[in-house]
Amino acid sequence: MMNNLFSTFDPTSIFNLKLNWMSTMLLMLMIPLNFWFSPSRMLMLMWKINMYLKNELIIIIKKNNLMLFFISLFLLIMLNNFMGLFPYIFTSTSHLSMNLTISLPLWISIMLFGWINNTNHMFTHLIPQSTPMLLMPFMVLIETISNLIRPMTLAVRLTANMIAGHLLLTLLSSMKNILPLYLMFILILTQILLLILEMSVAIIQAYVFMILAALYSNEIN
Template structure:
């Protein structure tokens, strides 16, 4: 039963080709050039959203951030959000429910921040391992705790996103499997519950992409703010 239950998250496809991973870039085919070249209400709204995100990420990064660095985090947010929303449509593979994708996104960012910090700002990185006003007796333990905290950051980032996407989809699958044997009253209750759950999943898709991008931005600001 568990194999059938989790088969909706199976990334395999026919002909030994994982073609369903193409859902991660399917939004690129929807970006019609005329949509971006011709100024209309939609592009105006999107530009306002991008400017709002730009100001927020710029504030998180601090005054010492490089110009254009917010574009990277806005792109990350939009990529995750679009993939989260696409996974809510029927028969579309949810790539963000796999740690294969989420860890692929989190690990390079973390590696880049760590390499940049330890190569260029070594003293600053050592200072981060011991918080201010730490008693001398606790310093070795704080160094160990902070080191473990830094090491597991990409794992916590990726597992948080993956677990939230899997949990909602799994619950919707469980409720959907009960419709075939349900009575009329229970069927109506299941439909209402599914609609409410779909609304909740839409909010989760937006929130989790925002959380992933903001946490990545904060990890970057810890390195650059000195």
């Protein structure tokens, strides 16, 4: 049963081409044409989101070009999370292959930039301030391991949160064949509430991914 349950997240192939991954780019085709008119309601909404995120990121990072990158990262993850809530659309962010493709190059570039340009700072960052001399080797080991697992934790956190909600919705929908008719209303109401919760999770997880990535990039300065 568990294999069949998790198989709902497997990408299907047509002529050996896994076209499900096109859902990452499908949203660009769904954007209405009036988005590009200025001013439009959707464009104003996007501008307000950008301003809010900029005010959040300005506390962490100071460079405008990095702010634009992290805002774009947030929008990419959030919109892909939302795409998975539509019926019969593949959820790309529920796969480690997708999330690691985002987090691993990001972490590697941050680490390379830090160790090449701020080597002394990166060495001192491995030992917290006021660490006793005897504990320094252990602290270096712990900090090194925590740095190495950062891309995996970013990817696993996003993957687990996307899978958990979708699995719960799938399990509840499979109960429709065994429930009596008078309980169907409760089941539908529960599904609607869970769908609203999943919408909030889609935004929160994209925000957490963005903030953690920004914090990691701030440590190299």
